Amino acid sequence: MKILLVDGTVFGAKTGAILRQVQQYIKEYNSELELEILYFSDLKHQILDGSPLNEDMQMMIEKFENADGYIIATPIYQASIPGVLKNAFDMINPKAMRYKPVSMVANGGTYQHHLVVENQLRPILDYFRCLVTPNYVYTHASHFDANNNITDDEIKDRLRELARVFVQYCKLRQSLPKEPVDNH
Numbered sequence: 568m569k570i571l572l573v574d575g576t577v578f579g580a581k582t583g584a585i586l587r588q589v590q591q592y593i594k595e596y597n598s599e600l601e602l603e604i605l606y607f608s609d610l611k612h613q614i615l616d617g618s619p620l621n622e623d624m625q626m627m628i629e630k631f632e633n634a635d636g637y638i639i640a641t642p643i644y645q646a647s648i649p650g651v652l653k654n655a656f657d658m659i660n661p662k663a664m665r666y667k668p669v670s671m672v673a674n675g676g677t678y679q680h681h682l683v684v685e686n687q688l689r690p691i692l693d694y695f696r697c698l699v700t701p702n703y704v705y706t707h708a709s710h711f712d713a714n715n716n717i718t719d720d721e722i723k724d725r726l727r728e729l730a731r732v733f734v735q736y737c738k739l740r741q742s743l744p745k746e747p748v749d750n751h
């Protein structure tokens with residue numbers, strides 16, 4: 568199974584640090600999963616406005632649609648997910664992520680916006696009918712040192728648990744028929 572780990576930040580390094588930690592834990596639970604990180608900061612983003620899509624956006628859509636599962640890592644921007652991440656979801660076929668496992672991690676400057684994950688990101692993934700794990704992890708600035716390494720042991724435990732459950736959801740995915748019996 569191909570797992571796409573999406574780093575939704577376009578500026579800093581903390582969201583990527585969480586994602587790499589999750590990547591390591593997933594490998595420990597299942598070394599056979601094919602793990603790839605997609606850094607949004609590497610892409611030339613283009614707003615979905617009806618114009619032909621550039622190569623980076625086409626590549627991004629292809630990676631989303633070909634993956635069998637996802638870890639979505641997002642920074643918090645203006646009490647929400649970044650526009651580039653919502654824009655990416657807008658570009659994806661509504662059936663492309665159906666019944667695929669997803670775990671969410673997020674990082675904000677403060678504690679205040681941890682419910683962005685529950686109230687804004689999860690409903691989008693529910694719309695796609697993803698298998699969203701019940702675990703998610705929210706970090707903020709004080710969980711990192713000056714070099715953006717995660718220093719908080721409880722956060723590491725929560726990320727490990729998230730990886731453990733995600734790997735089980737990958738097994739569930741394999742046992743679910745790919746084609747739904749309804750027409751929706």
Ligand SMILES: Cc1cc2nc3c(=O)[nH]c(=O)nc-3n(C[C@H](O)[C@H](O)[C@H](O)COP(=O)(O)O)c2cc1C
Pocket residue numbers: 576577578579580581582583641642643644645646647674675676677678679680
């Ligand atoms: C445009 C912008 C808006 C932000 N808005 C919020 C916010 O509303 N709440 C919050 O807790 N942090 C906010 N932050 C702080 C970022 O969430 C935080 O710096 C980011 O998660 C760090 O992750 P990164 O190092 O991966 O970029 C904002 C940062 C930027 C750049």
